[in-house]
Amino acid sequence: MNTHSSFSVSTIATVATPFKQKFAIPRQPNLAKAQGIVTFEDGFNEKTMLKGIENYSHLWLLFIFHQNIDRGWKNTVKAPRLGGNATMGVLASRSTHRPNGIGMSVVENKGLIHTEGATQLVVEGVDLVDGTPIVDIKPYISYADSVPNAFDKLDEINPIPNRDVLFSSNLELALREIEAKHNGFSSLVTSVLAQDPRPAYKQHLDNDEKTYRVTLYDIDVGFVIKNAAVWVTELVQLG
Ligand code: SAM
Secondary structure, eight states, X not given: OOOOOOOOOOOOEEEEOSBXXXXXXXXXXXXXXXXXXXXXXXXXXXXXXGTTGGGOSEEEEEEXXXXXXXGOOOSEEEOGGGTTTSEEEGGGSOOSXXXXXXXXXXXXXXXXXXXXTEEEXXXXXXXXXXXXXXXXXXXXXXHHHOXXXXXXXXXXXXXXXXXXXXXXXXXXXXXXXXXXXXXXXXXXXXXXXXXXXXXXXXXXXXXXXXXXXXXXXXXXXXXXXXXXXXXXXXXXXXX
């Protein structure tokens, strides 16, 4: 007999972010100043639902890993922090392949935008792919959610990479034009690529001639790893 209860959950909003694909999205929130614009669905687009939200500097977004949900889940998952081959229990991980596909991210509350008939919420520090469905939003309450003596042994063993990021000198003009359209673009690229988004088994390589590509907003960014630094070699406006 199946004794599991099931509950239905509705998408209350979706979040627009600069990340057009999963590759290179930071592993957790607040590792890059990436902005998210939360747009509420019909039935949840009520200003009253957000009354008082300005009292909180940070918010929890609860969302669905919608791009992975149809790939199911397993008891154990590969742990990128352990080099990509060792496994951990899914419930001992922040993997995207989870029983109910639910994710949670703390982000900075940058305020509301009111337009005709709609209210949008601006947040910063997202680790979410563009279009991620949001199922709940709650204030981050530091007295309860911040634990001063918490430990994370995996982070001690294998901290997130922090490589230097350099732009090829021929990109100066392109960068200036992109910056005029997407304010903070260079610092977004820098913080995203400093974390070395290559697969875990490649991250020890200080020279890697392969050109990797990531789309941020509508810009295709090409980069290589040379002498331990990330070199941005191409910036191409898409479409
Ligand atoms: N902070 C969240 C958590 O702990 O639940 C997410 C952590 S998860 C390790 C972060 C990764 O999820 C990102 O690097 C990206 O590759 C992936 N991701 C982001 N949005 C997604 C989505 N909508 N569907 C599937 N994967 C997503």
